[in-house]
Amino acid sequence: MNRIVLLAPALLLAACSQEASQPSEPAIEASSVPPAAAGTATAPAVPAFVSRYTRLDDCKTVRTRDDEDWAVLRCQGQGGIGLTLNYADARDDLELVRPGKPPIQIGLPNLAGGGFNKLGDTIEWRGTGDGAAFAPLALIVRNNAIENAEMPERSTSFLAVIDLAQGCALAHVRPGEGQNERARKIADTPGQPCLRPGTVQE
Numbered sequence: 526m527n528r529i530v531l532l533a534p535a536l537l538l539a540a541c542s543q544e545a546s547q548p549s550e551p552a553i554e555a556s557s558v559p560p561a562a563a564g565t566a567t568a569p570a571v572p573a574f575v576s577r578y579t580r581l582d583d584c585k586t587v588r589t590r591d592d593e594d595w596a597v598l599r600c601q602g603q604g605g606i607g608l609t610l611n612y613a614d615a616r617d618d619l620e621l622v623r624p625g626k627p628p629i630q631i632g633l634p635n636l637a638g639g640g641f642n643k644l645g646d647t648i649e650w651r652g653t654g655d656g657a658a659f660a661p662l663a664l665i666v667r668n669n670a671i672e673n674a675e676m677p678e679r680s681t682s683f684l685a686v687i688d689l690a691q692g693c694a695l696a697h698v699r700p701g702e703g704q705n706e707r708a709r710k711i712a713d714t715p716g717q718p719c720l721r722p723g724t725v726q727e
Contacts, residue, residue: 574713577603577650577659584610603650604661606689610644617644619666621692629692633685636697636720637670641677644668651712663688663712668697684708693719 584598594615600608607622616634623629634642645667652661668683684698686708696711697720698704711717 572653574651574653579648581610581644581646604659606661615641617642631687631694633668636694637672640671640674642668642670661689665708665712686711691719695720
């Protein structure tokens with residue numbers, strides 16, 4: 526079942542890239558790093574955060590009814606974490622499926638007041654490690670939301686930042702200069718509290 530498209534195509538841009546993958550920065554060769562002087566303490570290495578990408582267009586419908594406006598779709602995840610896309614009444618929401626924990630729904634429509642919303646096609650996963658060792662810590666998704674119910678033709682293209690350990694949204698970043706970079710900085714900073722519905726990270 527196709528989700529209803531209410532928003533302009535220009536607002537359905539990917540969270541940070543429309544490509545399914547993006548190469549990380551090349552690692553520094555061990556031979557190029559000078560050895561530490563004897564007796565000199567070295568600072569602990571700061572983990573390098575990298576991005577992986579999956580697409581909601583690749584989600585597979587697992588439940589729906591032709592005479593009702595809803596659908597449940599299974600989506601590709603990363604690092605053992607799965608995603609479910611729940612669509613109902615012109616609203617999209619994501620559900621995290623984490624090993625050893627019950628599924629948890631994020632409540633993305635509520636972040637902009639509960640109005641109609643549509644998610645962008647690309648999920649950006651932020652984490653550390655290369656290849657099979659990639660460990661996702663957060664994800665970023667574009668949330669095109671209707672803030673004013675009296676103006677359903679106008680939507681705002683937020684970026685929702687979701688903490689995978691807590692299973693909640695950390696921020697709902699409003700459009701503006703450096704929006705992608707602001708969202709990644711939030712995703713890469715540990716120990717942040719969950720966002721209350723209706724609160725926007727400027």
